[in-house]
Amino acid sequence: MLDFPRWKVAWIWGVLLVLSALAIPSLLPERVTDRWPVHPSRINLGLDLAGGSYLLLEADTNDLTNSRLESMREMVATEMRRATPRIGIGDISTRGGQLSFLLRDPSQVDAAREKLLAITGGGAGLTGQREWDIQVVDTSRFILRPTAAGLTQAIDTAMGDATEVVRRRIDELGTREPTIVRQGSNRIVVQVPGLQNPQALKDLLGKTARLEFKLVDERADQAEAAKGRAPIGSVILPYPTNRTGVPFAVLKRPTVIAGDQVADARQGFEQQTNAPNVQITFNAAGGNRFARVTQANVGKPFAIIVDNQVISVANINEPILGGSAVINGGFTVESANQLAIALRSGKLPVALKVIEESTVGPDLGRDSIHKGILACAVAVALVIAFMFVTYGRFGAYANLAVVINVAVILGVLAIMKGTLTLPGIAGFVLTIGTAVDANVLINERIREERRRGRSVVQAVELGYKEASRTIFEANVTHGISGVIMFVLGSGPVKGFAVVLLIGIVTSVFTAVTFTRMLVVQWVRRTKPKTMNI
């Protein structure tokens, strides 16, 4: 029992001091640590303490299914036209979650099937599973249905891309240290500390920013179009800012240029009117294509479409060879800037919707920190006084352990770059209480053993030994609820669970191992015949 080798003493002190030291950067203001040659990792403050916005975004998977069908429709139409000999198809529809079309010549069934297999990845995609089911009914009608596996794969890819796009857009807003994490199959959690008005952010994330250039169908019958009937090969899209007052435009279906060919987009001003606009620069392929299209269609009008809404219609006065274009559409500086950000950060592969949101003002956050720290300090002081009054010297050892434990938890939280939330502060207070419980167990046991007439050394030894088993069991049960909270809890509850779990591990070390060392050193030094406990 009295055998406590020097290396072990050094080791225990070493671990505790190093871990406590790691907490120091988090306690200093950021402007101080920023000047250090090495940037130490520090504890982040949760949104409830720092103020800021939390958004839970959910992808509209129906939207993704539809856009997947649409792009398959375009691909099929192009590929069938390019085939040699050309495969004539008609009556294409994408209703009911499937793509169906009719072969003009039923004898081309085999050729068409071969083409389709090539388009849909030979029947096996990356996952080794078919992404599309191909079916032939009545000898000449093809039906393509996305498979569940293919859809899951597509959603997964889209969410990965969407998270990236969201990150780029938020970075453009210039806020500091946003957290953007995918959650589950179709959600993204966005946390932006310090953001007071999440409106701009939500407007920005609400745009998929799908940019398209299409030629205007000049021969369309406007009266028919007003009834919602488009000529074959054309589409009707809303055009709310049309100066002629017609709230729609009839456009040729093929997309001449798409947003993924944009290399850059900036907000600028019209030279003559000084009206805000968006100036876009195409990448090399996009620039070439734009030059070719404008060359072939001089004098004809084309439309610029964002998210299925016509922004502007302009005449191609001359071939545009410079690889850049300007969008005018009755913008304000703000809306033009937003569109520019959205375009240069790429389009969202899937529409996102805010399903949960919370914003905490900076005053409340600051208030919560101050009150939390005050409550913690008072709690520690009360516990310390109570322990000392009850157990004397042994209480003082426990108190030293509690103080070190608080520092160690902060240190561990800092290495993990953990987040401290308001419930996390409550977790601290609770951990202080439960860490003391270990010492209460030990000290009460020592008292009992002394009453039974055991010597000081025996009582201390038995006290630690018998209490350790109970402490272990108590901590396991505590750990079980902590782990469950961590796994199932959201946001603030997780913050509570993290502190609780770290506290469980560190408190065993400080409250048992560390105090035992102190007690042993005292027993060895003074060889007491009796003890006041």
Place this chain on the structure above:
Amino acid sequence: MKLLKIIPDNTNVDFVRLRGLAFGLTLALSILACVLVGYRGLNYGVDFVGGLMIEQRFASPPSQDRVRSVVDAQGAGEGQLQQFGDARTLTIRLPAQDGADEGATNAVVRKVTGALSRQFPGSTFSRYSTVTGKVSGELIRNGLLAVALAVLGIALFAIFRFEWQFGVSTVVAIIHDLLMTLGFFALTRFEVDINIIAAFLTIIGYSINDKIVIDDRIRENMRRYRKMDMREIINLSVNETLPRTVMTSLTILLALAALLLLGGHVLRGFTAAMILGIVVGTYSSIYVSSSLLITLGLRADPDRERIGKRDAMEGAERVGPRA
């Protein structure tokens, strides 16, 4: 120095004899809690029912009627006002907006905060949150799942480490603790939000911790005094651990009291739940769970000491650090 002893040495209360009384009281209170929850219902936060919550801080204590009329004039449904902490802070709750369109919800938040800061100069919003029905359903489901899993997991642990009677008596006591806490929430109309789930889980963890300490002592005494009557063993064990039970509960209550009085209004419900849970948990540890062991027929029969159990015990003794 004279040290404080809250429980005098050699205290010997016949807790087992009191168990008829304790069971009756427990049953009555549990039924009362159920009736309260069923009749008055719980005041769920927006986390659990969906909708939006705005917390506004005013320059001076506002007239609630005036705030209510300003909020209701925005045409976003009937606002529920609640005062929190100091008199200058009010939370306003509004039902989920039709169509669950985020645009509509945003507009309401803007309208209400705008109108309030116009009508009450110097007032600012402290926080707001909006939750759609879809998310709130998930939060409820996850919360209930977490509580159920915690009870189950810890009961399994107790059964694995001890006899089955310990598992059952612990679960009964825990359900009692949770019912009491729920009854308290129904009575006080404190808001039940996602943080309360964390409080529940902590109460469960703490309460079980308390019971395991006593159970552990019962097991130890069963082995030490093989001839002793089970009633005596339980009385002895509860009395022996009584100083620790009371001491620990008091320490944690001290810490929580600091949090309740000084920690700010955001955590008030959370801390109140925890304090009540600890008081109730201590009561159920002393009066309910250990006495229930007798009712469940736990016997100190040496033949039932299985070899496996003893191995588990000795294994556990090595878990603590060793000099």
